[in-house]
Amino acid sequence: MIRTALIAGSLAAATTFNTAFAQEGAATDIQPEARALMEKMVDFYKKVDAATFTSTMSMSAPQLPMPMEQSSAITLARPNMFKVVSEDSMLGGLDAASDGKIMMAGMPMFKIYQAGPAPKSFDSITDGMSADGTVDELTMALGQDPGLAFGLMLMSTNPLEKMLKDVNSVTLGGDDTFEGKEATVIKFRSPVDAMAPMANLDIWIAKGDSPWLLGIKPDLEGMGDDMMMGDMEMKIAFRDWKKADKDGASFEFSPGEDWEKVDNLMEAVMEKANEGMAMMEDMEGFDDLEGFEDFDDFEFEEPAHPTLGKEAPGFELKTLRTDETVSLESLRGKVVVLDFWATWCGPCVAGLPTMDKVTSEFKDKGVVFYAIDLREPADRVRSFVDKKKWTFPVLMDDKGEIANKYGVSGIPHSVVIGKDGTILKVHIGFAGAAALEKQLTEELEEALSAPSTG
Numbered sequence: 530m531i532r533t534a535l536i537a538g539s540l541a542a543a544t545t546f547n548t549a550f551a552q553e554g555a556a557t558d559i560q561p562e563a564r565a566l567m568e569k570m571v572d573f574y575k576k577v578d579a580a581t582f583t584s585t586m587s588m589s590a591p592q593l594p595m596p597m598e599q600s601s602a603i604t605l606a607r608p609n610m611f612k613v614v615s616e617d618s619m620l621g622g623l624d625a626a627s628d629g630k631i632m633m634a635g636m637p638m639f640k641i642y643q644a645g646p647a648p649k650s651f652d653s654i655t656d657g658m659s660a661d662g663t664v665d666e667l668t669m670a671l672g673q674d675p676g677l678a679f680g681l682m683l684m685s686t687n688p689l690e691k692m693l694k695d696v697n698s699v700t701l702g703g704d705d706t707f708e709g710k711e712a713t714v715i716k717f718r719s720p721v722d723a724m725a726p727m728a729n730l731d732i733w734i735a736k737g738d739s740p741w742l743l744g745i746k747p748d749l750e751g752m753g754d755d756m757m758m759g760d761m762e763m764k765i766a767f768r769d770w771k772k773a774d775k776d777g778a779s780f781e782f783s784p785g786e787d788w789e790k791v792d793n794l795m796e797a798v799m800e801k802a803n804e805g806m807a808m809m810e811d812m813e814g815f816d817d818l819e820g821f822e823d824f825d826d827f828e829f830e831e832p833a834h835p836t837l838g839k840e841a842p843g844f845e846l847k848t849l850r851t852d853e854t855v856s857l858e859s860l861r862g863k864v865v866v867l868d869f870w871a872t873w874c875g876p877c878v879a880g881l882p883t884m885d886k887v888t889s890e891f892k893d894k895g896v897v898f899y900a901i902d903l904r905e906p907a908d909r910v911r912s913f914v915d916k917k918k919w920t921f922p923v924l925m926d927d928k929g930e931i932a933n934k935y936g937v938s939g940i941p942h943s944v945v946i947g948k949d950g951t952i953l954k955v956h957i958g959f960a961g962a963a964a965l966e967k968q969l970t971e972e973l974e975e976a977l978s979a980p981s982t983g
Contacts, residue, residue, distance in 0.1 A: 584676020
């Protein structure tokens with residue numbers, strides 16, 4: 530089930546992590562009653578210094594062989610201590626903890642973990658920042674557990690601000706029940722084609738004097754076949770909220786003796802998952818294993834993107850470093866590789882060095898590469914790129930208009946454009962450095978060998 534866990538987990542992370550941590554924009558139409566209820570919930574959480582709860586994410590889709598669940602037991606304590614232990618996970622699961630000094634996160638499925646300095650506060654984590662104030666892959670990895678991500682957001686200092694960014698409208702959905710508990714529904718909505726983190730979901734807030742967050746259900750309709758989300762159903766349940774005594778709680782992370790320490794947890798997960806899938810598919814008699822009789826008929830082939838084979842939309846974008854403007858028209862006759870990304874996107878950050886490495890090897894043959902940042906302030910992107918010591922060119926899509934033209938509904942989103950301006954390849958997500966290097970190398974060789982008709 531490694532293939533299923535990897536892809537389902539990646540989809541979940543893409544939805545929930547981005548949901549919790551918005552970057553730019555603000556809600557323009559907030560129903561007063563909805564705002565009042567949100568403020569009540571936020572004020573309640575501000576009075577909670579420590580809490581325990583269990584989160585369960587459930588997913589089902591025609592692309593999955595069976596419904597999937599991921600459960601976690603979570604403890605949070607201000608200002609910067611937490612612990613999450615995965616339970617009964619079919620999606621890989623994340624174990625992580627911060628004792629206030631050291632933060633560690635690991636994947637039990639692969640027996641690997643990453644360690645680093647603990648953030649100064651939950652705000653540092655929800656902003657995707659490390660202890661020294663720069664975006665860090667370890668904190669990004671925490672977004673793999675949606676319950677932890679939302680819990681950290683609720684106990685940050687400005688949860689209401691985070692929830693309302695990038696949302697067009699917030700309305701009451703009326704009274705309802707969630708797993709037998711009386712609740713009120715709030716609906717967040719934005720245009721589907723916008724890369725809006727908290728854009729389209731319903732949340733259930735408990736009635737009464739203790740307005741705990743009970744549940745979240747993203748509205749995935751219209752997200753696009755390229756993300757394989759159109760027919761997916763996802764729900765995150767928050768159960769057994771309790772105020773806790775942080776002095777009596779444990780925030781230690783103890784990896785097993787046979788666990789391996791890695792520098793980049795998410796990249797290592799992707800690579801190990803790919804290795805595991807390759808080994809299973811090469812196993813003699815694999816098709817005869819119980820439970821895998823129909824494995825050959827169950828494939829996660831990347832759906833054809835609607836822009837494939839069409840002329841690439843033109844653009845004129847400013848570079849990150851200068852006032853220079855780069856246009857697609859000026860690149861005619863070259864093979865162009867674009868990668869839409871953002872500093873808060875863990876898979877984007879993990880994949881960009883490989884994109885740069887491979888395209889650089891083809892530079893003398895007429896391949897150019899541009900990383901297109903979405904909706905982020907130039908100062909933040911510049912600081913991030915400097916910290917990473919990246920030298921590849923970055924273009925700024927300040928309003929996301931070019932991303933919309935290219936049908937970007939999830940990042941990383943990479944595009945290979947032929948010498949004649951036709952879109953040859955489109956990929957969403959990151960499946961590990963080794964897989965990306967092999968795939969992109971083959972695609973560029975094919976693109977360069979094609980005759981130019983432009």
